[in-house]
Amino acid sequence: MADLARELGVSMTTISRALSDHHSIGPAMKQKVLKLAKKYNYQPNRLASALRKGKSQLIGIIVPYIEGRFFPSVVHGIETAASKAGYNVIICQSNEDVAQERRNLEILLSAQVAGILVSLSRTTLDVRHFEKVRSRGLPLVFFDRIVEGDNVNAVVLDDQEGGYVSTRHLLSQGCRRIAHLAGPQHLNIYKNRRQGYLDALREAGLPEDENLIVYMDMSQEQGVAAMRQLLALPEPPDAVFAAGDYSALGAMQEAHRQGLQVPQDVAISGFSNEIFTVITQPAMTTIDQRCEEMGQAAVRLLLEVIDAAGAPFTPRQVALRPELVVRNSSVREPETELTTKKSRISTFIP
Amino acid sequence: MADLARELGVSMTTISRALSDHHSIGPAMKQKVLKLAKKYNYQPNRLASALRKGKSQLIGIIVPYIEGRFFPSVVHGIETAASKAGYNVIICQSNEDVAQERRNLEILLSAQVAGILVSLSRTTLDVRHFEKVRSRGLPLVFFDRIVEGDNVNAVVLDDQEGGYVSTRHLLSQGCRRIAHLAGPQHLNIYKNRRQGYLDALREAGLPEDENLIVYMDMSQEQGVAAMRQLLALPEPPDAVFAAGDYSALGAMQEAHRQGLQVPQDVAISGFSNEIFTVITQPAMTTIDQRCEEMGQAAVRLLLEVIDAAGAPFTPRQVALRPELVVRNSSVREPETELTTKKSRISTFIP
């Protein structure tokens, strides 16, 4: 910048203002500056700018890890949305460790990021370290694994809705004894999926049958075992709604092993839209978690908070409507029209 | 810092030096400073530090995208290794677009990163934009999709070795008519995998039979088609080495459809160790690309260049030895011992 100023015989003030399109610089001067900047291939030093302005163009992300299907896709969505808004993304992994999460938080704070997106580690029970962020007035948005309560910004998938639409879909296929492979109930996602399942059953006037609900850890092996258990019932199910794709896969394999046809004898649907669901035979009906949209929504919310600056901002919770992906593992007859349910969450993104 | 200085009645110089463990500060004073810093929860401003020092603790990554199996895992490896070394990672996606890649490069430069890791976009034919990085003396390491030549730092998987060990494995299983599902030969990875396949055949004294090589785009559908074509040969193959897992999957499905047993009638091996390879039946033999190790190796190399500072550094190419993952789709008899081949690349990480 100093070079440009010298060459044009003006002050650095003028250069800076011309470059940032300040109103007090004449159009002629602006042109000259822009041209010279291009000629010299001037590159602003973001550090200096951020230091002076007290805000960088960086958004910090803390995720448990960058692996599997979910988090990479969310990060993909975040980076895309952030980049579109002129922000860049600095990414940290907590490795499911609170201590690491805390360290990451410190680092992001000291890097003067403009805002932080967090998906909690599994070991995060105490969330007090986030209060420092709030006390600094730094925008903070949780996604997927969130701090419960309505005094935080959060973006989640509506798991209950997911369980609900899955079950309704199976009902619409004529199934009446719908089993559920349920995950650990201390995890919200699994609790909610189960609740959605029960909601749909109740709405259809079907009884809740505890024999049809198997609790497990969502692994493929346990899916096999659960299916074996279900098929041994006096009245075996005519459909299975699994709270995870791996357990659904296990169930499908066991059904095949016992000579049953999917979906004719037993319809199956999973949850998460894992890659492999398209290559099973039959391809598996599942729930897409809309990972990228979640990333986008989180960024959108974060930017709103950032733009609100110091102004009082009411924390918002956003729920993404899960998408039912219907494939052959569940299609027995043409879809029947059913009435729709409303969501309970403040903002609902269809 | 100013607060600390005031409270202790010393200058900021002292504070700064105490915090960075400078020799000219007495141990007593250091203790006092550290203690007070903790008490006030002092957080250094990395921007200011980086601005003054001219180097940040940030490493920039440019990848085509953060999706699928490969890149997220590499990024995971990078972040883990970088974080261990006290660096943080700012990540950019080129979306397979040179223009975007160029913009990302500018951004990273203006963010004053300490070094850059790049995997080229598919549309990057002209690599001149990287010369600006070099002219700035900024450490630069390519990984996976690299600029060819020995004047750059690069980390790659040795695809030829992958093709070679896969084929040798199939040979060791007693297979003698080994087909190859080959990818587009203008892409180095596929060319090299094919070359490794040919090397192994030649070494075993088997003829190269063009009828047994099918060129395709590596999709599941084309895998099916290719297998159909191969099985229609007068002398069908007794094994298939596919340059990708999806095509291997298609091949396996078609084999099953024609009533063949895998691996008894035809052994199959793939490439990439996609998630689904463990859930096919039989589970699929494949090549693991050691994504995380690639990330680690890239960071290690980058740090070496960074630490070499201005000192003349000879560019290095590192090849990762791929790992053969043997599963049931290819195991017909106990593994036979074969002699090993040497690699052609300067550094070889086993």
Next chain:
DNA sequence: AATTAGGGCACAATCGATTGTGTAAAGTAA
């Protein structure tokens, strides 16, 4: 003609940490 308004630009302070140089006081060797 006098006054006001505002356009266009420069001065100088500032963001927070780092570092070369200067200077006392304390310690060591001769």
Next chain:
DNA sequence: TTACTTTACACAATCGATTGTGCCCTAATT
């Protein structure tokens, strides 16, 4: 005791960009 180090700290400049304030000049208003 003198001369020379070493230790321990302060001063002030610096990294590169931003911004509140002030000045000058032209144009418009009364």
